[in-house]
Amino acid sequence: MPKKLKNLLALAFIFTSLIIFAQQPAPSQKVKVSGKVIEKLSKQPLEYATITFMSAKNPKALAGGITNAKGEYSIDVTPGIYDVKIEFISFKPTEIKQKSIQGNIDLGTTALDEDANQLNEVVVRAEKSTVEIKLDKKVYNVGQDMMVKGGTVSDVLDNVPSVSVDTEGNVSLRGSDNIRILIDGRPSNAINIAEALRQIPADAIDKVEVITNPSARYDAEGGSGLINIILKKGKNQGINGTFIASTGLPETYGLSANLNYKTEKLNYFTTAGYNHRTNEGGGLTNSEYFNTDGTPKSFLEENRDTKRTSDGFNGRAGIEWVISPTTFWTNSINYQKNSGDTRDLINYNSFDAAHAFTNSSFRLNDGNTGSQNVEYASNLIQNFNDKGHKLTVDGSISRNTDDSNSLITATNDFNNTLNNQVQKQVQFQADYVLPIGEGSQFEAGYKGSFGDLNNKYYVLDDQGATIPRLSNTLQYKENINAIYTQYGFKVNKFSYLFGLRWEDTNIQVNLLDTNVFNTKKYNNLFPSAFISYEISKQSNFTASYSKRLSRPRGRFMNPATNYSSNINIFQGNPDLDPSLTDKYDIGYIKRWDKVTFNTSAYFEDTKDVFSFVRSPTGEDVNGIPVILSRPINLGKEQKFGFEFTLNYTPFKWWKLNSNFNLYNVKTTGENSYTDTNGVVVTQNLDNQANSWFARINSKLTLPHKIDWQLTGMYNGPQNTAQGKNLGQFGMNTAFSKDILKDKATVAFNISDIFNSRIMKSYTHLEGQTSYSEMQFRKRQFNLSFTYRFNKTKNEREKQAPKNENNDNGGEFPG
Known part of the structure; x- marks a missing residue:
């Protein structure tokens, strides 16, 4: 830690200790004025509302502040008589005249009315x-x-x-x-x-x-x-919205609209978007094979070229009904539909031990996909008062389908794969919040989640017959019931939150074609604890613990074989168990006028962690061993890391924010498999590795009000149990300009400027070593046009402090 930062921390702790043991402030010292600001109609808190204290004889502002996410404020002022003005964009201001403030005082709750005239006259500006x-x-x-x-x-x-x-x-x-x-x-x-x-x-x-x-x-x-x-759900009365049209290279185009219409009792919101995307990618794998004595046996070069196109539609519509000033009911329907085509061509070049060319072959995968997702969701909020006492009830039901098929043509082979998935999900949740006295809060709730997934996967040979060892039908049923309770309270500058959650899980994993049935039942307690200390108004310290769970899902569980390559195949493992993680986190936040610094150290201890392992299947294609990749419960993983986020605004026209994460991962475990001679081989997968990630984002306002944004990111290299992943660098940039009296914006961006986001890795197996590169999406250019109507400037930008970084030190860290 820098010496200057240590000194600042020491001074902050000394200052805080003096405050704790000090006597009540003398009349000449400042006193604290607190209160809360809400929207009159909905009773919802207004974040970033401004409170200004002015002299009764002089309208000049003498003190002031803003509200936090709960609409609350606490401001230090010199004792005296003030005119207090409370205001928020698009709302009618409220003023308290000739208020005598001689000691600590609570002004109570102030409810603001929306100003319809101001809404109609507001200048539209990009958020x-x-x-x-x-x-x-x-x-x-x-x-x-x-x-x-x-x-x-x-x-x-x-x-x-x-x-x-x-x-x-x-x-x-x-x-x-x-x-x-x-x-x-x-x-x-x-x-x-x-x-x-x-x-x-x-x-x-x-x-x-x-x-x-x-x-x-x-x-x-x-x-x-x-x-x-x-x-989004619109907050302003009347009709407002945004339209966006975009186009790009490789061939990409889209159109989306976000509309909202709000009356005194009803709020209608909808989003619809269509997009056509083209992703071009590619890769290579260079493998060297060895004899049992370690001498070279042969070499194989794989060159892959991929092109994926997709057409997607997303729609969402809903209504929020203000049943009464304290009761709100929201219903929405979400719909997604997607279709696409994939062309994946792999060229193989084989070489002998002396690296002399022997033969070539190819494998072409022409596939198409289609998916459709429909969800209905309902949310009911009952506020019993404006102090946070409320009941929230949520429910949803959904049905999702995902279909795909591929025609695989190879030099001396021909196959067809068919995949059909149908998933149904029902969820219900209720949460109750009860404030108790000053600075304390009790919460409790229930959640039920009930899902059913049916996945049919078939691989057909050149005669159209099913290949049994590569095909199966998976039926996955998951029922989870959970209850929780937590209690938070504040003592002086310390805030506490302690909670306990119980989840009961019942899972069925059935392979219908092979009559293999597996049931997993387990229940667990998940405690959590959070403590925060307000060192000063500008800095906070936090410590937290929670127990977490990871259930295997999707392709992890599905035994269907990914057959896009016939020598490197992937297969799920339906016998995976969940992994449990103990998480510890210590954090510190410090704010200056132009800088906000947030750092944390974290530790994660996981048992039965999932890990992908590669092993020979005992089969070969044209003399090349077939390698199977599958997930297993490896054993234990311990991860220790350090992260910081730094936001800096050196000038009004220049903003910088950065994120850095450094961590060490230690895994312990082994994997056993039977080789081609029937011998059980045990792989030691113990591994310890360091890695890091960094991102920096710069936003500049150029002459003629042109905004320029530049983002760079880097994923550091990391050793694995069976090889090494190399580092990866990427950079994006964008320019934008407001036009048509700030009602519209033109933006141009480039994703992956240097075409460098390529996954590179080395893999070392028994009798084989490989180097691979894979790029799923190459450099892209995008041009967009945005038009807004009757839409106000973002309230957060209008009212937030200039450094744009705010934390609510009084909130319970939940």
């Missing part, structure tokens, strides 16, 4: 993205960020601190893909979550919450944390 760093999570307010203009949820997530998205669309948090993705607080029910995220336009997203250590309120699943994607 900007901001990052709020809170004690338990980072909140990324999406706004109209030019880097994701015309993009999708996947593009948004790739700009969020601590989160990264690879070129195939897989999401990871702090370097781990063992996470849970929520949409509006509910788990996504899509079979292919990566593809589902690509179907939701970026403009439909309000904010993204990154929760690295969730409390008992959340599902226990997701060993490394949760990502909650919150979709």
Whole structure:
């Protein structure tokens, strides 16, 4: 830790100790004025409302502040008589005249009315993205960020601190893909979550919450944390919306609309988007094979060229009904449909031990896919008062289908694969919150999740007959019931939150074609604890613990063989057990005028961790051994890491934010398999590796009000139990300009400027070593046009402090 930072921490602790033991302030010292600001109609808190204290004789502002996420404020002022003005954009201000303030005082709750006239006259302006760093999570307010203009949820997530998205669309948090993705607080029910995220336009997203250590309120699943994607619902009365049209290279185009119509009692919201995408990729694998004495036996070069096209539609419509000033009922329907084609060509060149060319062959995979997801969701909120006493009830039902088939043509072979998946999901959840006295809160709730997945997968030979060893029908049923309770309270500058969650799981994994039936039943307790200390108004310290669970899902469980390559194949493992993780996190937040610094150290201890292992099958194709990759419960994994986020605004026209994550992973375990001679071979998979991830984002306002954004990211190299993954660098850039009196925006962005986001790795197996490169998506160019009507400037940008980084030190870290 830098010496200057140590000195600042020491001074902060000394200052805090003096405050704790000090006497009551003398009349000449400042006193504390507190209160709360809400919207009169909905009773919802108004974040970033401004409170200004003015002299009764002089209208000049003498003191002031803003509200936090709960609409609360606490401001230090000198004793005296003030005119107090409370205001928020698009709302009628309230003023308290000649208020005598001689000691600590609570002004109570102030309810503001919407100002219809101001709404009609407001100047439309592009919204900007901001990052709020809170004690338990980072909140990324999406706004109209030019880097994701015309993009999708996947593009948004790739700009969020601590989160990264690879070129195939897989999401990871702090370097781990063992996470849970929520949409509006509910788990996504899509079979292919990566593809589902690509179907939701970026403009439909309000904010993204990154929760690295969730409390008992959340599902226990997701060993490394949760990502909650919150979709937009308009807040202003009348009709307003946004239209976005985009086009790009390779051939890509799309059109999306986000519309909202709000009356005093009803709020109608809808999002619809269509996109056509072309992804060009490729790769290579160079393998060397050895004799039993270690001398070279042969060489194989594989060159892959891939082109994927897809057409997707995403639609969402809903109604929020204000039944009474304290009761709100929201219903929505989500629909996604996607179809696509894939052309994957692999050319093989074989060489003998002296590396002399012997022969060549090819394998062409022509496939098409189709998916359809439908979900109905309902949410009821009953507020019993404006102090946070409420009951929330959520329910959803969904049906998702995913179909694909491929025609595989090889030099001396011909196959056809058919895959059909149908998933049904029903969820119900109830959450109760009861504030108790000053600074204390009790919560309790129940959640039931009931799912059924049926997956038929067949591989046909050149005569159209099913190949039994490569085909099967999987039936997966999962029923989970959970209850939780937690209690939070505040004592002086310390805040505490303790919780306990219990989950009962009943899973059936049935292979219908081979009559293999497997039932897994287990229940677990998941405790959580959070402590925060407010060192000062500008700095906080936190410590937290939670127990997490990871259930094997999707391709991890499915025994169907991925047959895109006939020498490197993948197969799921239906006998996988869940893994359990103990998570510890220590964090520190410090804010200056232009800088916000957030750092944390974390430790994760996981048992029965999932790991992919590669081993020979005993078969060969034209003398080349066939390698099988499959997941197993490896044993134990311990991960220790350090992360920091730094946001710096050196000038009004220049903003910098960066994220750095360094971690060490130690795995312990072994894998056994039977080789071609019937001998049991045991692989020692013990491994210890360091890796790191860094991202820096710069936003500049150029002359003529042109905004320029540049983002660079790097994934460090990492050793694995069977080889090494090499480092990966990428850089994106974007330009945007507001036009048509700021009602429209033109944006141009380039993804992967240097075409460098390539996954490179070495693999070492018995009798074989390989070097591989894979690029799922090459460099892309995108041009977009956004038009807004009757839409106000983002309230957060209008009212937030200039450094755009705010935390709510008084909130319970849940």
